[in-house]
Amino acid sequence: MPDAGMHRSARPTLAVKGLSKRFVIGEQTVEALRDVNLTISKGEFVCLIGASGCGKSTLLRIIAGFETASAGTVEMYGAPITAPGPERGMVFQDFALFPWLTVKENIGFGPRQRGLPKDKLDEIATRYTEMVGLTKFADYYPSQLSGGMKQRVAIARVLANDCEVLLMDEPFGALDALTREKLQQELLEIWERTKVTVIFVTHSVEEAVVLSDRVVVMTAGPGRIEHDARIKLARPREVSAIDFNQVRRDITRRLSSHVVVKSVPLTA
Amino acid sequence: MEAVSEAPAKRAPAARWSAIKRWLTPVLVPIALVAAWDICVRLTGTRLIPLPRDVGIMLYDFTFGGIYDDAFSKTIHIHFWKSVQRVYGGFFAAALVGIPLGLLIGRIRFIRDLIDPTLQMLRPVPVTAWLPLSMIFFGLGPNAAIFLVFLGAFFPIVLNTTFGVRSVDHKLFEAASMLGCNGSSLFRQVVLPAATPSIFNGLRLGHGFAWILIVVGEMTGVPQGLGAVIMDGRTLSRTDLVISGMIVIGLAGFFSDRIIVAINNRLLAWSPQHHA
Numbered sequence: 001m002p003d004a005g006m007h008r009s010a011r012p013t014l015a016v017k018g019l020s021k022r023f024v025i026g027e028q029t030v031e032a033l034r035d036v037n038l039t040i041s042k043g044e045f046v047c048l049i050g051a052s053g054c055g056k057s058t059l060l061r062i063i064a065g066f067e068t069a070s071a072g073t074v075e076m077y078g079a080p081i082t083a084p085g086p087e088r089g090m091v092f093q094d095f096a097l098f099p100w101l102t103v104k105e106n107i108g109f110g111p112r113q114r115g116l117p118k119d120k121l122d123e124i125a126t127r128y129t130e131m132v133g134l135t136k137f138a139d140y141y142p143s144q145l146s147g148g149m150k151q152r153v154a155i156a157r158v159l160a161n162d163c164e165v166l167l168m169d170e171p172f173g174a175l176d177a178l179t180r181e182k183l184q185q186e187l188l189e190i191w192e193r194t195k196v197t198v199i200f201v202t203h204s205v206e207e208a209v210v211l212s213d214r215v216v217v218m219t220a221g222p223g224r225i226e227h228d229a230r231i232k233l234a235r236p237r238e239v240s241a242i243d244f245n246q247v248r249r250d251i252t253r254r255l256s257s258h259v260v261v262k263s264v265p266l267t268a
Numbered sequence: 269m270e271a272v273s274e275a276p277a278k279r280a281p282a283a284r285w286s287a288i289k290r291w292l293t294p295v296l297v298p299i300a301l302v303a304a305w306d307i308c309v310r311l312t313g314t315r316l317i318p319l320p321r322d323v324g325i326m327l328y329d330f331t332f333g334g335i336y337d338d339a340f341s342k343t344i345h346i347h348f349w350k351s352v353q354r355v356y357g358g359f360f361a362a363a364l365v366g367i368p369l370g371l372l373i374g375r376i377r378f379i380r381d382l383i384d385p386t387l388q389m390l391r392p393v394p395v396t397a398w399l400p401l402s403m404i405f406f407g408l409g410p411n412a413a414i415f416l417v418f419l420g421a422f423f424p425i426v427l428n429t430t431f432g433v434r435s436v437d438h439k440l441f442e443a444a445s446m447l448g449c450n451g452s453s454l455f456r457q458v459v460l461p462a463a464t465p466s467i468f469n470g471l472r473l474g475h476g477f478a479w480i481l482i483v484v485g486e487m488t489g490v491p492q493g494l495g496a497v498i499m500d501g502r503t504l505s506r507t508d509l510v511i512s513g514m515i516v517i518g519l520a521g522f523f524s525d526r527i528i529v530a531i532n533n534r535l536l537a538w539s540p541q542h543h544a
Binding site: 064065066083084085086088089090092094096097098099100101102109110113114141142143157158161 | 437439440442444445446447448449453457458461462464537538539540541
């Protein structure tokens, strides 16, 4: 079966080199990331997975340019990242839509910043509204939408701004199981169609295996990369398939070997 | 067939009843208060407080004349208009100074450090305490009244604006910056709209204070205005006049609040929880 990543160019889009991040909270210094190295190719779908506190969100936020590294660099096409930019679009867990703008205006927000002419702007906003299936809701405000719809708007908003790397911070974590599955499928369709590079943070092994070309397992205290697994399962993936379960078990084992579990004896 | 034709017939009276209920509910308490007032005056036999009926007559004379034919007959429009001018003069001045100042305090650290402590120190000083000074600054007349109204409306407006600017969800700044929105356009496209609900809260509160303070403001020796009427009524021991003035101020404040709420609801259609 062909690997979805194979036909994509192997040119590294993003290179994370020797990245460390320390936070100073009061008197204490917390080491969120230590010496993280990661190379991501154009068009790859990469999931970062790990227990809370492993620094996966921090890594994503440094790539986005929202946080600065304590040491090391993140480069995009060889140029170091120092600030947020349209080529890296973040999709937040809690959507972060502009509540005073309609669906279409939210989606057109990025293109509007570039000062495009009105008709061009409208054309882009309409196209991306349609892409995420919200044409009927184009004039709704975020407060009138369901969680799944809001996240569709958030995805369309960064894609409409020609983002090349989609950064997703547990984007479906606040959604119910059915909506989550539906959005996972929609995201895969969008990814196939647009060839966008995706870095997706999650703590669900199943979600990671369903979606990604690569699963990067991170461990906490301090956060670092424990394992980097290429998922070679054919798409579309079936969560109940035997080979799917095998991969899932393997990743889960890698993940849980570093999670301290308090064992409680079942019988006295 | 029957069920289909029956349903709308059943719903119509229910809808009508709920409409009646919606209009009736808010007036129940005022009716009860007037009734209680009437009963208490009759039971105690006091001559210091007039019956609701007498205040009604006074209000009629105040509006249309033809009963007492004294200095206050048929003068309501003059007093009302004077007070409206002062209330809105002070209120708009407060908004004009308060909103920009609140935006600056909320947005710029230096301005906050420079001005906020002074504001917090001035805020607890009751507006009535400013009365003598305002009469010295502005002389006897309407300007002193406008200044007092301004003071009363200013603090809620500036504080709520500052609060609105400071409580913008940080994620929205991140979202805006990754979409290429920075600098002054960030202020216009994110800070200002995000702070609008708070700004309106401040305007609504400030507007309420403006009406409260009109009585104090018109203690500064102006001959006309609803506050002046109340002060005259007090001097002349005309309690019916005092209560009439109170009722007119209450109603005026109520209706002008509805105007602000209507503007608020229109501008903040995106935010159902800010609908008043």
